[in-house]
Amino acid sequence: MARLIYVPVIHSTEEMGSAATAYKAAFVARHGERKWAERSAEFDSIWRGIANAIKALGLDFKRINLYQDSLPVCGRESELVHDLAVQGSRNHQLLQSLMRVGAKLVGTESPALLLDEYKLLHSPERTEAQAAALLEARDRFIADRIDATLGEERDGILFMGALHKVAKFLPQRIKVEYLAVRSQ
Numbered sequence: 001m002a003r004l005i006y007v008p009v010i011h012s013t014e015e016m017g018s019a020a021t022a023y024k025a026a027f028v029a030r031h032g033e034r035k036w037a038e039r040s041a042e043f044d045s046i047w048r049g050i051a052n053a054i055k056a057l058g059l060d061f062k063r064i065n066l067y068q069d070s071l072p073v074c075g076r077e078s079e080l081v082h083d084l085a086v087q088g089s090r091n092h093q094l095l096q097s098l099m100r101v102g103a104k105l106v107g108t109e110s111p112a113l114l115l116d117e118y119k120l121l122h123s124p125e126r127t128e129a130q131a132a133a134l135l136e137a138r139d140r141f142i143a144d145r146i147d148a149t150l151g152e153e154r155d156g157i158l159f160m161g162a163l164h165k166v167a168k169f170l171p172q173r174i175k176v177e178y179l180a181v182r183s184q
């Protein structure tokens with residue numbers, strides 16, 4: 001039986017690309033610089049907790065596949081992770097550190113579905129039903145991708161946004177364990 005360690009994540013501003021500056025400005029305007037600094041410190045604490053919890057599992061990282069929310073199957077996965085890590089994404093910095101000790105990064109998402117999501121986010125006609133259907137389509141693709149790439153001889157770690165429900169679409173041969181995390 002294959003094992004998948006499911007790590008629910010909160011996306012950082014570094015992962016928002018061109019929307020990050022506007023998001024930070026809106027947050028600061030509403031809550032102030034002090035709250036932004038507190039939020040950033042809390043975010044760092046959560047990611048330290050995730051890194052420590054993964055380390056505490058004592059995994060053989062040469063047998064680990066890494067799956068990441070919003071990482072398209074494209075042949076440039078490592079480059080995309082590197083770019084976000086350099087921009088300060090703690091999630092992507094952790095992926096890089098796990099890759100350095102032998103973990104294998106696996107493209108996780110359909111580029112076409114990610115593009116559909118981007119278009120829907122910017123559409124004035126967007127409905128909650130459309131968003132839910134697209135999220136489910138993404139989750140089904142991710143589950144199929146994990147099923148296709150996670151053999152019995154490997155374990156996986158899935159870093160996935162909290163709204164996703166990938167586990168419900170995985171086959172029974174994959175045992176899902178949720179990572180217990182305490183902020184540091």
